[in-house]
Amino acid sequence: MSPSPTRVPTGARVFLILLACLALLPIAALAWIALTPAPGVWPHLLEFVLPRSAFNTVVLLVGVGFGTAALGVGSAWFVSLTRFPGRQFLQWALVLPLAMPVYIAAYGWVEFLDYSGPVQNALRDVTGWTSFRDYWFPDIRSLTGAVIIFTLVLYPYVYIPARLVFMVQGATALDAARGLGAGPARLFTKVALPLSRPAIAAGVALALMETLNDIGAVEVLGVRTLTYAVFETWLNRDSLSGAVQLALLVLLVVGGLIWLERAARNNRDFARSSREREPARLDLSVTGKAFAFSFCALPVLAGLGIPLATFATFALRRLEAFTEPALLSAALNSLTVALLCALLAVTIAYLVLQTARLHRSKRLALAGRLASLGYAIPGTVLALGLLVPLAGFDNWLDGTLRETFNWRTGLLLSGTIVILVYAHTLRFLSVAYGTIETAFLRVPPTIDMASRGLGRTGRQTALFVHVPILRAGLAVAAMLVFVDSVKELSATLLLRPFGFQTLPTLVYERASQAAIEDAAPAALAIVLVGLIPVAVLNAVPSGLTRGKMRQLAPRPA
């Protein structure tokens, strides 16, 4: 059926190898650091740390995995394929928690549910209880709390691709199934779920990697994960190599899981339709409507609304801070880095995937996936992996040029925003990659055959056939990377040049002075800047898929 694999041309080959080297550079540097023996670190880790932190991490990952899948697919299903009041608004609003950094959501929720927070105060007012000894209240600073908060903030990674699948290609299959007499439940489990499986897998993978690299929220919530153990080993026991060994071990496990998922997916091939139209929506009973509404409204309220309200309360007392030059320049810096990074990550991911598709190279696609593993490494550790080789290169260059031309270049890469953009791009390459890869799945191979059969070259097919179809996916990928980059804290904190402040570093600086309240304006600014592309591009998927794709895809060339 499909064209046989062809040789990747030399130019593209060199380009891809160069990319792979750039992507693997920090991991190689970390592996080098890990080679230094770490005496005494592992016996302690094995006996006292790993059992608990591995357990916590596994529970957290499993919980967040199922949680984001259920919430993401469920809400996408309701807004895409059913009718209920508020659907139009919610289908847009469901993306918004994406703009909320997990560490800020965690802070917000802890404040909200704290003993002296609004919930418990109201509870004591109503019941007349006077002390915490009078009643039991669930502690949000727990493993369960962490699962809930991560899920509430990260489910959009699943919601976005799942909705795209339902909107774009689900209609035919769903209508057919309905014609055969399937009810809503069967439709969901037998058609919608298998249909969106690749999208769910890609989305869940992103959510899990984000969970795994987090250090801010787990610190706030007091959940000791493997990442927490990495930092504890490095900073409190002065064993950088031991810490990096642990981080790489975790990475190895992640890489293995991704491979397994791939292997499982390769056995299945889904019938794809290029005929796009609005699916017929299901009518729900009154109870059904109420359920659908709550199911979709709750995540928005909990993932964005409550933390936002908590911070808004603090920020209202500091309105003057919103016009502070420091805040404005930090916002501008965040915007600049995020734009550059979104552009780079999407371009790179697209080029790799396009090449893999044109030449039918599954190996290349998998290589790309593994090269974008950087997302699973804690930001600070990844930052070290970049700092060591780049600063080494800078020093070498400086030394060489000084000897030959008496010309000083200083820290050309590691002392400038080059390293920052590099780090962000690498960290979020995975986000772009997963999203665009899912988008490519929706381009049926028959289109390639038609285009090639009509005499278009591979490159022409890519530019004039694939890109138009992929535009929605590319836009979503750019948005996700942008928002992630705006939220990035730990790598930025370590790699930024003098005087270069981004919004999260500003938040951190203010908050670490033991006054989260002072950080509120900047925290709100992160969410606001993140909301801009979310809001703008939210219109893109449905608009493009409905309009442009119908024009472009099925029409014979």
Added chain:
Amino acid sequence: MSHNTARAAIARETRTKTSKRPTIRKSLLGVTLALAATSVSTGKASAEDVVNIYSYRQPNLIQPMLDAFTNKTGIKTNVLFASKGLAQRIASEGENSPADIYLTVDISRLDAAKELGITQAVQSDAVEGTIPTQYRDPAGHWFGLTTRARVVYASKDRVGQDAITYEELADPKWKGRLCTRSGQHVYTLGLISSVIAHKGEAEAQEWLEGVKANLARKPTGNDRAQVKAIYSGECDISLGNTYYMGKMLTNEKDPEQKDWAASVKLIFPNADDRGTHVNISGMALTKHAPNRENAVKLMEYLASEEAQKLYGEANYEYPIKPGVPADELTASWGELTPDPLSLADIAKHRKTASELVDRTAFDDGPAS
């Protein structure tokens, strides 16, 4: 730079419409140029009259002293703040590192920097004459700037006693009444290290287990959050650094914090025997400091009476220089008798302290 990027993007848009060639290469060139332009503007500051500081202290805390220094000498200061990895950054940057001074809030980080080989010794009478030997490296690689005591905050209503020892925190009479921040936090580790230094590892572990058994809740939040918990009745005593009291009492933005502070009294533990555990904020001169002279000038200034006084007033910490009076508010909390143990000794036990925290599962909180 955003101009260039935007222009490149627009150029690409128009070209895609008119030409069939992919122009990605050109737009990448645009990005590269934009980056190069930025790298020039944010490049290494190497003018004569600056001193560059890599800091674990928040810039706004040290800004008053730095401003006063600039006014006096004309030397400008740049601060790069981070929470982790600054020492590794200095090490990686090597001889091209722009850092002159490394500033931290904990003794162990100063000691670790020395171990990493990124510091150099400073011989300055002005600095050495000021800072007591227990608060500086014997070889001159690091110096304390201010001290802060790790004290007990106790509810005025529910705690009768006005004296306490750290040992007593393990006494079952506090069961379900004690709050503290994470055991792996540097401040807690410092305290545990001092207990190890005085009592040995085995006794320290037993003590830590006792403290853990008394916890009212899982160790989370910062020192201020623990006082809030006393105010709201969740616990009766907590551990915290002295200056938080000043920060809360003078918080005009969030006046409820004044109420929190008013609900507690500040007790200096072990005032009658070995003294209260103190930690330092401190500084070190980096090995390849490009502005060495300016950096030493700054170190000397920060050790001077004027800066020490400013420091104390701004942050409610104790000046490290003997004879410089503490801020009025700080002094009102009572007499501080610092534990005379050398901080270099405390730094030695930090790794063990961190292991003890894991071994006792301290951060899991009270057994339910």
